[in-house]
Amino acid sequence: xxxxxxxxxxxxxxxxxxxxxxSETGLVKWIRENLFSSWGNSILTLVxxxxxxxxxxxxxxxxxxxxxxxxxxxxxxxxxxxxxxACFSVLTExxxxxxxxxxxxxxEYWRPNLAFLLLFVAAAPxxxxxxxxxxxxxxxxxxxxAYWLIWGGSIMIPIxxxxxxxxxxxxxxxxxxxxxxxGFFGAIVAAFVVWWIGxxxxxxxxxTFLPAVPSRDLGGFMLNMMLGVTCVSLSLxxxxxxxxGRQSKMPLIKGICVIFIEFIRGVPLITLLFVASVMLSYxxxxxxxxxLFLRVVIMITMFSAAYIAEVIRGGLAALPKGQYExxxxxxxxxxxxxxxxxxxxxxxxxxxGIVNVAVGLFKDTTLVSVISMFDLVGMIRGPxxxxxxWNGVYWELLGFAAFLFFIVCYGISQYSQWLERRLATDHx
Amino acid sequence: xxxxxxxxxxxxxxxxxxxxxxxxxxxxxxxxxxxxALSIWYLGNNLIQNLREAGLNISFxxxxxxxxxxxxxxxIEYDSQxxxxxxxxxxxxxxxxxxxxxxxxxxxxxxxxxxxRLSNNxxxxxxxxxxxxxxRNIPVLIWIIIIFTIMTAVxxxxxxxxxxxPASSMFLDAVAFTNRGVYIPGPSFNAPLFEAAAMNWLLVxxxxxxxxxxxxxxxxxxxxxQEETGxxxxxxxxxxxxxxxxxxxxxxxxxxxxxxxxLKGFNFSGGIKIGGPLIALWFALSIYTGAFIAENVxxxxxxxxxxxxxxxxxxxxxxxxxxxxxxxxxxxxxxxxPLISQYLNITKNSSLAIAVGYADITATLGGITxxxxxxxxxxxxxxxxxxxxxxxxxxxxxxxxxxxxxxKER
Numbered sequence: 100x101x102x103x104x105x106x107x108x109x110x111x112x113x114x115x116x117x118x119x120x121x122s123e124t125g126l127v128k129w130i131r132e133n134l135f136s137s138w139g140n141s142i143l144t145l146v147x148x149x150x151x152x153x154x155x156x157x158x159x160x161x162x163x164x165x166x167x168x169x170x171x172x173x174x175x176x177x178x179x180x181x182x183x184x185a186c187f188s189v190l191t192e193x194x195x196x197x198x199x200x201x202x203x204x205x206x207e208y209w210r211p212n213l214a215f216l217l218l219f220v221a222a223a224p225x226x227x228x229x230x231x232x233x234x235x236x237x238x239x240x241x242x243x244x245a246y247w248l249i250w251g252g253s254i255m256i257p258i259x260x261x262x263x264x265x266x267x268x269x270x271x272x273x274x275x276x277x278x279x280x281x282g283f284f285g286a287i288v289a290a291f292v293v294w295w296i297g298x299x300x301x302x303x304x305x306x307t308f309l310p311a312v313p314s315r316d317l318g319g320f321m322l323n324m325m326l327g328v329t330c331v332s333l334s335l336x337x338x339x340x341x342x343x344g345r346q347s348k349m350p351l352i353k354g355i356c357v358i359f360i361e362f363i364r365g366v367p368l369i370t371l372l373f374v375a376s377v378m379l380s381y382x383x384x385x386x387x388x389x390x391l392f393l394r395v396v397i398m399i400t401m402f403s404a405a406y407i408a409e410v411i412r413g414g415l416a417a418l419p420k421g422q423y424e425x426x427x428x429x430x431x432x433x434x435x436x437x438x439x440x441x442x443x444x445x446x447x448x449x450x451x452g453i454v455n456v457a458v459g460l461f462k463d464t465t466l467v468s469v470i471s472m473f474d475l476v477g478m479i480r481g482p483x484x485x486x487x488x489w490n491g492v493y494w495e496l497l498g499f500a501a502f503l504f505f506i507v508c509y510g511i512s513q514y515s516q517w518l519e520r521r522l523a524t525d526h527x
Numbered sequence: 528x529x530x531x532x533x534x535x536x537x538x539x540x541x542x543x544x545x546x547x548x549x550x551x552x553x554x555x556x557x558x559x560x561x562x563x564a565l566s567i568w569y570l571g572n573n574l575i576q577n578l579r580e581a582g583l584n585i586s587f588x589x590x591x592x593x594x595x596x597x598x599x600x601x602x603i604e605y606d607s608q609x610x611x612x613x614x615x616x617x618x619x620x621x622x623x624x625x626x627x628x629x630x631x632x633x634x635x636x637x638x639x640x641x642x643x644r645l646s647n648n649x650x651x652x653x654x655x656x657x658x659x660x661x662x663r664n665i666p667v668l669i670w671i672i673i674i675f676t677i678m679t680a681v682x683x684x685x686x687x688x689x690x691x692x693p694a695s696s697m698f699l700d701a702v703a704f705t706n707r708g709v710y711i712p713g714p715s716f717n718a719p720l721f722e723a724a725a726m727n728w729l730l731v732x733x734x735x736x737x738x739x740x741x742x743x744x745x746x747x748x749x750x751x752x753q754e755e756t757g758x759x760x761x762x763x764x765x766x767x768x769x770x771x772x773x774x775x776x777x778x779x780x781x782x783x784x785x786x787x788x789x790l791k792g793f794n795f796s797g798g799i800k801i802g803g804p805l806i807a808l809w810f811a812l813s814i815y816t817g818a819f820i821a822e823n824v825x826x827x828x829x830x831x832x833x834x835x836x837x838x839x840x841x842x843x844x845x846x847x848x849x850x851x852x853x854x855x856x857x858x859x860x861x862x863x864x865p866l867i868s869q870y871l872n873i874t875k876n877s878s879l880a881i882a883v884g885y886a887d888i889t890a891t892l893g894g895i896t897x898x899x900x901x902x903x904x905x906x907x908x909x910x911x912x913x914x915x916x917x918x919x920x921x922x923x924x925x926x927x928x929x930x931x932x933x934x935k936e937r
Binding site for chain 2: 133134136140143144147148150151278348349350351352355361362364365366367368369370373374377378380381382383384385458462463465466468469476480491493494497500501504505508509512
């Protein structure tokens with residue numbers, strides 16, 4: 100084996116891989132790539148950091164120094180002695196007014212609380228498909244239970260209302276198989292007959308298990324929740340009917356639906372609330388008194404139904420024409436085709452849009468404060484800020500309202516995104 | 528749906544009204560027509576009875592009567608002796624003013640936030656996502672109230688500007704932020720060509736429109752030269768000249784001067800006063816709707832597939848031209864329809880002015896006029912008619928636009 104002595108050193112083993120330069124790994128690399136990749140980006144990063152600093156330096160001391168246990172703004176100021184700090188005591192002292200309004204009887208707070216908790220139980224089988232389908236029975240019962248819990252009074256009212264629906268369901272179940280129209284109109288007639296008869300057996304007495312609470316005593320965030328939940332759930336079926344009507348080939352029905360939808364969508368919700376507060380009572384029979392809550396529910400339901408109808412119309416239009424033709428060629432009639440083939444797919448496409456409408460509607464329930472209903476915003480601007488103890492506590496109250504709405508709306512939109520992923524059955 | 532396949536049947540039976548596709552739709556429409564007529568009759572009958580009991584009638588005569596209330600923020604002459612009709616016109620102009628201002632600024636906010644949200648700068652895109660989520664998930668009414676509270680409770684009163692060592696001072700000696708509103712310098716003419724101030728501004732506008740067409744002409748001239756010779760002449764200086772020189776000459780002839788706001792006594796005078804309610808509404812609407820527009824812009828840009836950029840690059844286009852010639856025209860097709868419906872939303876949401884006391888049409892016609900005259904039905908109907916007209920105009924415009932940019936396929 101000849102040895103080459105002119106070479107002083109021969110490497111016999113491979114050099115182990117050296118670690119990447121520190122500027123190309125870990126945090127440093129991430130910062131370089133994501134924050135300081137160019138001059139422009141560096142400037143943007145610095146500006147954003149400054150903006151974050153400004154926001155945090157204004158809010159953090161204010162929240163940290165916050166005072167929770169005084170009974171008026173003057174006491175807060177005394178304790179703070181000119182320091183920056185929030186006076187959250189308004190929330191601890193007036194939480195009941197913010198949540199329930201200022202007239203709902205204190206000893207009955209458990210009723211809306213219970214109704215609120217049951218709302219989750221009722222909504223769960225609708226929102227999450229994996230749960231047992233039998234839970235839907237409770238969802239169907241929930242409106243009557245919630246009505247009785249919140250308004251109280253005679254239990255016969257929700258029972259009669261429920262019986263009407265049950266009678267309608269049985270009639271539809273019996274005749275709907277042969278002819279949808281017979282079953283449908285028969286069900287309506289049966290329900291009205293039951294309600295008419297039931298009207299005689301509802302006792303007039305006040306002496307009941309749950310004392311009656313008139314609607315004008317409802318208020319606070321509870322009112323926003325009630326309006327939002329009621330109007331969204333009522334407007335969904337109405338919206339489906341309007342969307343189908345707008346697609347109909349019958350010119351008269353299509354015309355009615357188009358005019359209704361375009362009219363409602365063309366005017367702001369405030370004008371519709373004006374209609375509810377000053378104009379709608381002119382259209383009811385002279386001797387009847389329909390309370391403001393119901394009138395507002397009617398108008399907001401019409402409002403959101405028009406928007407939901409447009410969303411669903413988009414879903415119907417997005418379905419390939421082959422689906423309609425396939426349903427026709429199977430010999431399905433219109434109600435069957437819609438119920439079994441078209442609507443399940445169209446509604447699935449429309450879910451994000453419907454959720455958007457629902458979130459928008461829930462935010463819009465604050466507008467009822469303009470027609471002097473005391474919802475959360477109405478309570479803040481009215482009784483609380485006008486009181487001598489809390490005159491001037493703006494940011495704590497408005498921040499609290501914003502926080503509550505943010506939690507609910509952000510939660511709903513996150514749910515909608517989850518649902519979209521869940522329902523994405525096509526392979527993309 | 529398939530009338531042709533139905534066999535001919537002898538005679539007509541009553542059940543065919545429901546079961547035969549030839550008659551069924553007629554039956555249903557007849558039922559619908561009867562139900563509609565019945566409900567209109569029922570509602571109309573109730574209305575007439577209620578009105579008779581309340582001793583009212585439907586009449587629009589109140590429009591000629593003096594309104595008796597003052598409006599601070601107004602674009603045309605108005606005082607408390609003016610009629611309710613004139614108050615409504617002031618309201619309409621105020622609605623259009625705030626809607627226009629908010630549309631412009633919302634677009635600016637939205638485009639900036641939408642583009643920055645796609646930035647590869649992690650911090651900036653997260654910050655913009657935060658902005659979008661915060662503003663989209665909190666009711667606009669709360670934003671309006673928050674900003675109005677900043678205007679009235681945080682900004683200093685004009686008194687704070689007084690004295691030798693004032694607590695507050697004017698921004699650049701020209702703009703005063705006070706709790707009564709923001710005072711900015713206002714232009715006026717020393718040697719106006721017309722008596723009425725509006726005519727002078729119309730003249731300026733006319734010159735600007737002429738400049739617009741002038742710059743268009745320069746552009747098409749440049750394209751013609753490019754077609755003939757292959758070289759595009761430099762037009763930047765000429766375009767700038769066409770835009771600036773005529774207006775500058777006109778303003779110089781008319782003697783443009785700026786009136787700066789000055790502290791006189793307990794308040795500012797001179798310049799233009801923008802009331803707190805207007806600013807609150809304007810700013811809240813633009814920052815709220817801006818969050819929605821940002822999402823539209825982001826969706827529009829993301830809707831253009833990456834292949835488009837790569838194809839344009841393969842053709843040898845430079846990045847700037849890729850954006851201008853390939854990406855933007857396609858993205859705008861996606862962005863503009865929802866953008867216009869956001870403008871519609873701004874116009875409708877401007878009716879929330881009533882919550883902060885800005886005198887738009889809802890606050891004048893639907894608020895004070897309604898309460899003073901008690902003419903609920905007339906006022907609310909006219910109010911709806913106004914918004915309906917605006918909405919229909921905007922959606923008609925949108926349809927025309929959509930048809931003009933529709934993909935011409937097959």
